[in-house]
Amino acid sequence: MGSHRRRAEGDPVDSKPARLSDTEQAGIRLFEETLGYVYSAALRAAAAVGVADHLASGPKTVVELAQATGAHADNLNRVLRALAMRGVFHEDDRGRFELTPEAELLRSDVPGSLRSAVLTFTDKTFWNSHGELAHSVEHGDASFDKVFGTTFFDYFRDVESPETFYSGMQSKSDSENASIIRNLTFPAGATVVDVGGGYGGLLLEALRADDSLYGLLMDLGDHVVAGHRLGELGDDDRWELVTGDFFEECPPADVYLLKHIIHDWNDEQCVRILRNCRRAMRPGGRIVVLDTVIPPRNEPHLGKLFDIMVMSILPGRERTEEEFRALFDKAGLELTRVLDTGFAVSVVEAVAR
């Protein structure tokens, strides 16, 4: 006891970390997991301030970045160094920050930009619903409805600007759409309907890939389809807009694309949507669901996080292949193909039984 001496200036600093027990290390890991949301908040702040746009021309000091963005230099530095731990931004040996491939996608002016997706999926509508996730776990319904006093899609029609959700959804979806369409084949001359297609990015890629197709973009109302992007096809007018409720009916077509639709709803609601597609489907038609397929047990998969997300905002869930098979069966359909696209979204196809 008495032999302990205070470290005097000039004494060497012992830089070897103390050896921790397994329990102590587990505690650190658990606390790191607990602070996962801080990382998302930092990502949101970087996207909101728009810092990535100012690094397009090369590395900059945080003072230069603060001048360019109007941000508080010291706090911006703290956010960027935290993000750099996970490879979003990188600090060089002169203390300047630069873009990494992930940070590049935070730029607002690059093809495939995810800036809008980052802002939407960390918006208060998602953030506050996840803060109340225990409500969903205890009661089995979406915490969104408790927090915001209405349902998710009604909120983005009646309360908040639709743009806040639909442009971020489009940004996330667009990063996958061209690649997904390359994994699909369409019968020549087919009519393809993008059911709940939002701004129509998936349909746009289908029409670009095959000039024999005719496209219908179907969504809830003008507040959604008014933001459509099919005008990017220029004079090519092989498309029309359809507004309506897929729980009531779906338009006649040969191919039904349902991207991130089935995962929004419970089994009973999904069977209603799928039956409506089947009823309207032309002979030889096909249903193409584009959603995560959950792998078994402990296998890591981004879809298991999407699953929590839809749990907190909607009555939906992500499903296993067996669960898709059972849904299709109840809707008079038969599962014919499951394809992993490499994204956390698979192609799950079905035909009429």
Ligand SMILES: C[S@@+](CC[C@H](N)C(=O)[O-])C[C@H]1O[C@@H](n2cnc3c(N)ncnc32)[C@H](O)[C@@H]1O
């Ligand atoms: C999760 S978003 C997916 C959008 C798009 N398919 C994508 O993957 O980017 C769900 C879409 O379903 C639409 N939707 C929700 N309820 C609907 C209903 N009852 N009838 C038609 N569309 C609906 C929403 O407006 C929204 O565009």
